[in-house]
Amino acid sequence: MDITTIDQGRLEAFVGQAINDLSAGYAGVMISLGHRLGLYQALDDGGAQTAAELAKRAGCSERYVREWLNSQVAGGYLNYEAASERYAMSPEQAAVLADPDSPYFIPCAWEVPASMWFDEMRTEQAFRSGQGVPWGEHDHRLYRGVAEFFRNAYRAHLISAWLPALDGVVAKLEAGIEVADVGCGYGHSTLLMAEAFPNSRFYGFDTHAGSIDEARHSARQAGVDGHTSFVMANAMDYPKRDYGLICFFDCLHDMGDPMAAARYAAEALDRDGTVMLVEPYAEDRLEDNISPIARIYYAASTTLCCAHALSEHGPTVLGAQAGQARLAEIFRQAGFTRFRRAAETPFNLILEARL
Structure with a gap:
């Protein structure tokens, strides 16, 4: 390296960026612990507290809690009043850290990078061999982290915005479809x-047995097991029932043969039915995907999405940043004649496909 070519100001700025990223990695462990130990919730419930008061409320050791x-x-996640030695949360911090039903709640998302670190050696081997890593063979923290990361976004948007953005789908769901x-x-x-739609019948399909067990348990708890069914199946062998709606939530890009999945959906769909494709938000070109969200998705795609697609030995490895144009071409080749962006959020594209 020729040090005479280094711009000192740019170097220092980049070192600062790298230190911020390292700091965020450390912070993730603290955030996950705060959630698992109930510290955020206890602080939110009790208002401003000293370390000793919070430790007592949460049932933890005061020295660790302090x-x-x-x-x-230090990271700007809580506030401190030096005169009273009390710590407190703002309403905005509580929405992100203490309220599990908030669309902004994020602590569980740290389960995903935790699993990525745990699986690092296997990912390294996959890089060298070119082999895939099936979804079901990752560290167990992955599945809950992914489910929780997307859950509140679905809760905030699916019924109120995404389904109404599809042509005529809500009326069909209210009347009753499969x-x-x-x-x-x-x-x-x-x-x-x-x-939301008790007149319709819902079938959930997944290849991961542990996820199907969790879904069945949640259906019983929610009291909707009478019109829901969860079965292990992949995207090319679930029962065909002339579905009025087929959904792919943040999963098509994980499949080794997304074209085959789209063709199978065309065969399983009622002639007037709809496919709702929810995918990670992405522009069509790398140079337009420069953002913190895109960085998260590319990293997850490297270790999880592409890894699973490669494990299926299919012809196409889309990755989590496929973009609308590539997805539209897949559905066009699969026999769909209409494809459009129905809605979007900073995290998702909501796409509608019709025969």
């Missing part, structure tokens, strides 16, 4: 629809 609180203040949720995971998307 150091954890200081890390939160719905397939392909790659349903823990079933959060399936259950939200089942609760």
